[in-house]
Every structure is written in C-alpha cells, then in structure tokens.
Amino acid sequence: MTDQFAALRVFVRLAQTGSFSRTARELKLSQPTTSRMISDLEAHLGVTLFNRTTRAVALTQAGADYLVDIQPILDALTEADYRIRGSGELRGELRVSMASIIASRIILPRLKGFMAEHPHLTVLLSTEDRRQDLILEGIDVALRFGTLADSSALARKVGGWPLIMAGAPDYLRQQGTPSSPSDLTVHRFVVAGPVAARTLLIEQNGLEIPVEIHGNLTVTGTDAGVVAGKEGLGLVVATVPALIADIETGSLVRVMADWNLGAVDAYALYPGGQAPKPAARAFVEFMIDALSDVDLCPE
Helix, strand or coil: CCHHHHHHHHHHHHHHHHHHHHHHCCCCCCHHHHHHHHHHHHHHHCCCCECCCCCCCCHHHHHHHHHHHHHHHHHHHHHHHHHCCCCCCCCCCEHHHHCHHHHHHHHHHHHHHHHHCCCCCEECCCCCCCCCCCCCCCCEEEEEECCCCCCCEEEEEEEEEEEEECCHHHHHHHHHCCCCCCHHHHHCCEEEECCCCCCECCCCCCCEEEECCCCCEEECCCHHHHHHHHHHEEEEEHHHHHHHHHHHHCCEEEECCCCCCCCCEEEEEEEECCCCCHHHHHHHHHHHHHCCCCCCCCC
C-alpha cells in the first residue's frame, strides 16, 4: 500500500477541499496519484471514506469519524518533526477563520509584526462570515462573537466590546438624530448582526427598554451592514471594532451614546479533542493584543 502517512495527509486535505484536483495541486501530486492514494487507504481500512459524484466529493459518516480521529494525530506528528529539528520555530500552515470585518479592520493592519516574528509560518486566513466546522474544514483557530453554540471546541475569551449605534451624516440630516428610545421607532435600521432578531434591549440608569427594529434591508454579514449604514440605508448597530474606523473618519456618526446597548464577547475557538497547535496558541496571544488595542469609547 502507498505510504500510509502520506495517504493520511491526502485524506485530510481532500476532506477539507472536497476536490481531487485542488488537493493534488496543493500537495504537488498528480490527480491519478491522489485518487489512487485514497483508494488504497479505503482498501486498507475496508470502508468507503468519500462519496464521489461528477460534481462533488464528500465525506461519508465513516470518513467524518475517521477525520476526527486522524487530524490531531497528524498535527502532533508535524509538531514533533519541528521539535526534533531543534529550531523551536513555528513552521507549517496555520488555518485561521474570522469575520471579514474584524480581519480587514483589526487583524490585518497589525499582522505584519506577527509574520515577521514567525517567518517560516504560513497563515491561511479565511474571512467567511459563515460559521465553519473547525474539524471538517481543518481550521486551527477561529474567532467567534456572542453566545457560543454547544460544541466540543475549546474556547478562550479574547475580548469583549460594547455595542454602539451609528448612522451616515446624510441619513441623520434627513431623518434626525435619535436621542431616546422613542425616537428610534421612526427610524429604519440595517438588519444585521446584533439586531438580526429585530429587538434591541437598551438601558440607562437601570431602566431597560426593548425597542422593535424596523428596516427594509437585511444583510447576513456585519461588513455589509456597515457599508449599508454608510450609504444611508439605515442606522447600524455593531461592536466598537466594526464601527470605530468609520466613526473616526466621519463616514458614520455615533448616536445614542449615553445609552447602553449591551455588549458582545469574543472567543478564540480551537477544534475539540486535541491540544491546540503551538502556532494557534501564538496567534491567539497576538489577537488578544490586537483586539485590546481598539478604542472602546469612540465619540
């Protein structure tokens, strides 16, 4: 049988990409070789790991279970290789996932120092706003906000920020600047992120008031919601890191600053069932520093 260690690496990457051609290209193999290695592995195990159609390659349940068992073993072998070489340097690939707005506005502007400190580490940053399956998609660490769903993932709190409200200058000139909860009833909102449930609970001096959100535009990503707010399509509610850059440039104006709109915690998630990679732990420390550098009180 083809070398099993190499076959396992092919198996993990195929599970992540869902494509024989992409897997072969990334691992610098021919497509027939990649296909043969998977077939040999399936024959060795006596199970079918992938369902193959002309359009897609997807894990079977047996394949998904095998991936959960194999991924931490391969990661441990990779780390052992680096340690035995005695360099102590972070090497290999680190797969990171986070919302695009946090990546573009907070992490990427501060990433140069981290990359310079670890020149032999390759960071693969996914900025999809959807929540990914860390194990099936091979994510080493993900940045998530808000209440965490029940999961086997290991979580570490890395920050937390108040929610704030803002509007475009032109929108506020035309519609007026709200100063009380009753004012909000005549405003439209961009329905996204924290106001996706269409109810906002705001507080002042111990008095909590629920506000029903009205808006004729709904978006699924905070980044798109902020852009919509800047275009005057409605008020936008988001965390400080998401809005501060536009507030500082004047593209958005903060409103209702003397009211508490709640807060959102940020967590670093590692795949469950395995010890985090040293590179993942180092990246989380970098993120903590980067996220703590955000002004919590924009005007």
